[in-house]
Amino acid sequence: MEESGWFLKQGSTLGLFAPASPYEPTAINSFAKMAEETGFKFKRPFILCRPKGYLAGTDQERQNCLSILMADPEIHGLLAIRGGYGCMRLLQKLEKLWVFYPPKPIIGYSDITALHLARLAATGTGGWHAPMLINMDLPGHRQRLAEILAGDLKPWKFVKKGCLKNGHGRGKLIGGNLSVIVSLLATPYWPDPTGTILLLEDTGENLYRLDRLLTSLRLSGVLEKLVGLIFGDFGRKILDKQLKPILRELAEVCPGPVAWGPYFGHGLENRPWPVGSPGQLTVTSAGGTLEFL
Secondary structure (H helix, E strand, O other): OOOOOOOOOOOOEEEEEOOOOOOOHHHHHHHHHHHHHHOOEEEOOOOOOOOEOOEOOOHHHHHHHHHHHHHOOOOOEEEEOOOOOOHHHHHHHHOOOHHHOOOOOEEEOHHHHHHHHHHHHHHOOOEEEOOOHHHOOOHHHHHHHHHHHOOOOOOEEEOHHHEEEOEEEEEEEEEEEHHHHHHHOOOOOOOOOOOEEEEEEOOOOOHHHHHHHHHHHHHOOOHHHOOEEEEOOOOOOOOOOOOHHHHHHHHHHOOOOEEEOOOOOOOOOOOOEEEOOEEEEEEEOOEEEEEEO
């Protein structure tokens, strides 16, 4: 398969970058060796991680790292080492640079959501909500990343209990980490949600904090613009007696189908999906399907 904004050939080179929280530099080589099982090669800039407190370097150093990898003709995509916090601090610096970067996919999730959505808002270029370098110690993540980067994108199936609202919707896939998304609302870095299918995940949040984040999203008016809504892994029994009513409230606001499946997020499953790619969500009382178009 030819390289595009999402898919890459086996043997392509991925550039490693640390746009958010730091990680032990000596451990990066170990994870990179594991990641080579995916069939991809890995390259990193001369300066990758100079921890500055809770960040993997100054804002300028982290932005420079991203720019170096984008400009390197030997690199076909960028794989984040980890998330944490820090990507939002780069958005103003990157705002005028996105249009000059080639359409290499950025790969990551959690805090990387900020880069995915800001770039999508600025240029329409998508990326992969997918496992990062520090997740490569799990064979399932390595295999899944290799298959989907090469174009093996299978539909997701939703069981009956995960079908929260019936319907059919077709539109661009956007979303990622709920906390980051709420932080981006009413900024220039939040893409227009009109006619999109929104995917949401989060982790480590108490029930009242999840309620507050989801209520903020509802009050923003985003949900009424969607053609579909999908809840992923929230680090808890997503359909427990306390959370299920909150999700159903949001489902009633969304004009399109709504489903839940533990396919993406901070859990062990975390299937990659293409941010900005068109998708089709169908939900019935018997089950549901998300197709990647």
